[in-house]
Amino acid sequence: MRTVFLLTALAATGCLNQLIPPHASPSNPNVPVTIDLPSIPDDVFFALKAPADAHAELCANDGSHPMFPNDADQITKAFCQDLVPGGSMPQPTGLADLLQLLGLDFKDPNGGNGTGGNPAFAVLGHSSALTARNVSALTPTAFVFTPPPTDGSKPSGYVFLAYDPGEQFVEVAAHDPVADAVNLYLVLFDKACKSAPGGCAWNDLLTPNLITGWSNVRIYESTTSLNDTVADCRQCHAPKDSGPTMLRMQENVAPFTHWFSNATSGGKSLLKDFHAAHGTAEDYVPIPAALMDKSDPAQFAQLVGQAGFATQPNAFDSAIIESQLAAVGSSVTWQAIYDHAVAGQFIAPPYHDVKVTDTAKLTNMTQIYQQWMGGKADLPDIRDVFLDEALRDLSFAPKAGLDGRGLLTQMCQQCHNANLDPTISRDKFLVDQLDQMTRAEKDVAITRLDPNEQTFKRMPPLLFHTITQAERDLMIAELQQ
Numbered sequence: 001m002r003t004v005f006l007l008t009a010l011a012a013t014g015c016l017n018q019l020i021p022p023h024a025s026p027s028n029p030n031v032p033v034t035i036d037l038p039s040i041p042d043d044v045f046f047a048l049k050a051p052a053d054a055h056a057e058l059c060a061n062d063g064s065h066p067m068f069p070n071d072a073d074q075i076t077k078a079f080c081q082d083l084v085p086g087g088s089m090p091q092p093t094g095l096a097d098l099l100q101l102l103g104l105d106f107k108d109p110n111g112g113n114g115t116g117g118n119p120a121f122a123v124l125g126h127s128s129a130l131t132a133r134n135v136s137a138l139t140p141t142a143f144v145f146t147p148p149p150t151d152g153s154k155p156s157g158y159v160f161l162a163y164d165p166g167e168q169f170v171e172v173a174a175h176d177p178v179a180d181a182v183n184l185y186l187v188l189f190d191k192a193c194k195s196a197p198g199g200c201a202w203n204d205l206l207t208p209n210l211i212t213g214w215s216n217v218r219i220y221e222s223t224t225s226l227n228d229t230v231a232d233c234r235q236c237h238a239p240k241d242s243g244p245t246m247l248r249m250q251e252n253v254a255p256f257t258h259w260f261s262n263a264t265s266g267g268k269s270l271l272k273d274f275h276a277a278h279g280t281a282e283d284y285v286p287i288p289a290a291l292m293d294k295s296d297p298a299q300f301a302q303l304v305g306q307a308g309f310a311t312q313p314n315a316f317d318s319a320i321i322e323s324q325l326a327a328v329g330s331s332v333t334w335q336a337i338y339d340h341a342v343a344g345q346f347i348a349p350p351y352h353d354v355k356v357t358d359t360a361k362l363t364n365m366t367q368i369y370q371q372w373m374g375g376k377a378d379l380p381d382i383r384d385v386f387l388d389e390a391l392r393d394l395s396f397a398p399k400a401g402l403d404g405r406g407l408l409t410q411m412c413q414q415c416h417n418a419n420l421d422p423t424i425s426r427d428k429f430l431v432d433q434l435d436q437m438t439r440a441e442k443d444v445a446i447t448r449l450d451p452n453e454q455t456f457k458r459m460p461p462l463l464f465h466t467i468t469q470a471e472r473d474l475m476i477a478e479l480q481q
Contacts, residue, residue, distance in 0.1 A: 058221065075102065137362075147303075251315075252300075260297075270354065338393070344410065398465070
């Protein structure tokens, strides 16, 4: 079994792009002149191994576990039972099966958060992870995890599961008690619509329909071929490849600005936006409807801290940032961590304000979702609700006024720097060593900036960033030197 890294990743989906409303030409100078939507290329995972080979890789014992797989982390233990006499590999047909295998199933849908046999959970309305451009109060990320030990001790054998609607995957982080290491996995699955003419519709992917009818479930470790795709998680969870893997929670102090919570004004506001669309009776899987308002980011922070990851790179101090914004309308603390990200030193910070959504867009998509629930409308991609004038501060678009090198640094260096895995092909293009790059390597990078490129080769990936043609031209001109 290989040590792996948590990643928030991509999945190829059949998209009804024609149903997404186009963005109008902006008059605000802070709004990018053109805004690409965060589409995902169909071939993003073309290099992954076949399911049987991925399973063999997952279940390869490295010799450090004398009772393998039963003394390994929970996902390896659950899915490698075919190595045990009389055992078999499970075939989950939906999220409920997977949660049960991981010990994260809700025993009491009307009970508590992390009590009475229930797992702990927290819901995030704005993310700085790989799928950040699709996460909002309308389609938040749900985290379900092992409750932290109440005595404050270091947890052992814990499990995290992250769920985002719209993607045919879930992410799992599982602690290996023998190695005392965090292993992180991408669990891919197929819906029947994937092979249907036209592929999956948003009705299949952005509703509770997503969590049932799974087939071809397979698990990939990010240190394998997944590591050499745009879904590699090391830029976030192991920013120095030689260092330890870490769990990430940038907003790990109260009031947890972008997390759903009935204990904070911002958290209540996000819950209100969520309920306006989903009501109070719809399960936001994997979280039962009756428990949604009990989302508790403090438990998430507690487990991350007790696991040894309380100190976060480029952390977002919610209390200080919110107090500065309330006092003077801006935050020097937030500006400092944003500038660090622009300089290519850290991953992007979360947005400085609670809301990342445009009121008109959110209202429109909320109404459309309500109509769909009532059986009266087709569903478009309801995730397109972001405030266009916030895209630069969200780091979805680059800081205004950067030159070509500055644009390459902010848009590309997080994934292309010398601190990451030197054995993968992406390491041939290192923004922090741009002056040492060969002409041939720069020319390859220029071809990747072609806006007509629709494959996994397109850079920067649309799921992460949007750039204007003028910004693209500046980046190309820098690479032509």
